[in-house]
Amino acid sequence: MPIGRPRIPGTEEERAGARRAKVRANVQAFRRRQREKKLAKDAVIRQTNEFDSDVVLEAETNRQPEPESPVTLPFESDPRDDAFVVSKDGEPWLWAIPSELGAKLNGTTYQDALIKALQDRYLPSQTNLPRIQYEPKKRFSICCSTWITSTTLDMGKPECKVLMQALLAASLAIIGRERKDEEMTLHAAYVQTEALQKLRFALTKYSEGDRSICPTMLSLTSLTCAMSELIANQSWDNFNRHLLGVGALLFHGGPEGLSSESAQEHFYGYRVTQAPFLFMNRQRAFLSNPEWLEFPWKKDLELAQRPLHTMLDIAFTILPEIVKQDMPKRWSLSCLQGRLERAKRVAHELTEWEDDLRSQHRGVLYKQRPATWGGLDDYCFEFPLLSTGVAFSMYTAVRVHVAALMAAVVNDILIRDPNADVERKPAVLEALRWSRLACQCLEFFHKGQVEFAGRIVTLWPLETAWEFFMRSQADGVLNVSREVAWCRGIAEKLSNMGIPPFQWR
Incomplete structure (x- = not known):
């Protein structure tokens, strides 16, 4: 049996070339390390x-x-x-x-x-x-x-x-x-x-x-x-x-640390930016605790009364249930029914929030205009105000999460009791509807004068809809191949514009 390192295949000339290339790579790596050390040393000085x-x-x-x-x-x-x-x-x-x-x-x-x-x-x-x-x-x-x-x-x-x-x-x-x-x-x-x-x-x-x-x-x-x-x-x-x-x-x-107006505004700003990651990652957070949702000074803070924040007040109450859905626990039938009722109650509160927002805009929350990002819908949404567009877009993402939660809980109930008086299909179709609405919101933030809107706002609806489409396709519940292709195409478009998506799917 031969002893030692196996010879590199090829002719002697090819082996010599490979050795020279390796030496050059080692020298370059050494010089790079030396340069980095020198830069670090200079920076320390x-x-x-x-x-x-x-x-x-x-x-x-x-x-x-x-x-x-x-x-x-x-x-x-x-x-x-x-x-x-x-x-x-x-x-x-x-x-x-x-x-x-x-x-x-x-x-x-x-x-x-x-x-x-x-x-x-x-x-x-x-x-x-x-x-x-x-x-x-x-x-x-x-x-x-x-x-x-x-x-x-x-x-x-x-x-x-x-x-x-x-x-x-x-x-x-x-x-x-x-x-x-x-x-x-x-x-x-x-x-x-x-x-x-x-x-x-x-x-x-x-x-x-x-x-x-x-x-x-x-x-x-x-x-x-x-x-x-x-x-x-x-x-x-x-x-x-x-x-x-x-x-x-x-x-x-603690909540008592939010004693000044600047601290209160700091908290509400943080909450908006953190919310997409908590829902996407299904991550428990103190923001869902009652003491962080209801403050004695809340009615006196104008920022807390804006539509985006009143919507998030509702959304954070359902986050714990969304987190529970990924827990490896065998829920009892009564517990599942209770969770379904809580999800329905939050969905009703969100609908009331939307009705109130529409009344503030005299019933016209957005207008439809021909979409240039074709392939899914012929029309996209045009909002009267940037703040309204931000609030409604994040709202669509929350509605997708709530509807998907209801579909998942109903599915668990039917596994335990096939004769239960619940249906999964309406919740799935509701999630599909909100996912498509979320997609129709996106173009507004990248056309004309409002394309400076925060990128987190524009990416969360896309991520939520994309995730639902992928899950539905994997489960074989819906034929959403066109929706999946559209989401990937828009993600690639945004990435080329310098806005990579939260996740590639």
Whole structure:
């Protein structure tokens, strides 16, 4: 029997070529590791000179006429002036990010100030900016989809420096990807990692009872890190993990922690962004607990009375039942009937919510116009207001979940009692109807002046309808091959526009 390593097949010349290729690959890998070590070392040296916010504020106060910036963040801009045209030079994903990521410092988008500062710090070709004295407190706002939250920055506090570092990481990631600059991307990863380490340390101290740490500042940092995951890795899963960290901070503070109007608005904004992930992943959350749905100050908060939030108040009451459906437990017949009644009650409340919304619009909630995204329906929906379109689109996703839950519970009842007085088909057809309505909502957010709407809003109805179609096809209940093909086609269309779906099916 031959001893030793088996010879690579081929001629001697081919084997020699394979050896040379392997040596070249090893050398290139070694040089890449050395370069990464050098970049990390240089970044550590730079860290000895703490990033001062006076550089940021100097850029704000001495700002000259706007130079051409590597990135455009259309925060609070006129939709007619911002058509979100895909950049010819950068990757399509980048232009989807501004609708999820925008921050304001002292009245202008943070990119102008921070990019100048980070170019001074990370680009050798830039000259040092003169430093000036800065005011210790500035107002800071950040936007994620329909969620806008803000706080007052205390420049001397450590958690403020962590937030600024997280913002730098996001800016570096955007510039690195747009310019295809490997060194800038490596810097972004390094700064992001360091920000996460400091954030974990601050979170640990806060959980141990250190109340000198501002939880809102930690929450904003977690939100910034979540959006950095979208920029750097296009990862919705990691985005959701950071969102859950924001939720953990809110839960730790308890309902009594929502004593100020800004904290209340922060909570409601977080809830809207988190809701799609909780329903998609069938994940239990404190948001369904009664104490997080009914607050003594709720009637006095205008935001809480808006249609989107009143609809979510109803939706979160059914989330625990949706979570239970995936539990490997043998439910008793009486328990299943009780769950079915709860689902019917929520469906009735949702219908009443829709009727109320229609009455606010004098019975005309949307108009139909010819669809350009053909293949499923001849018409798509045109909403009178963007807020109405957002609320109704998320509503259709909730209705699909509720109808699918009812169909699943009825199926379990019939397994245990084939003679039970229930039918599965009506619930399945109801889920099908709402899934098709969800699909008709999508085009509104990507045509004309409203295509700046939050991408999470547009993706949740697509994901919910797509999941229902796939399950129905797998079960052989409905012939929905055309619907499945349409959802995949739209997902590919959106992905080419820079908006990858939550999941590929």
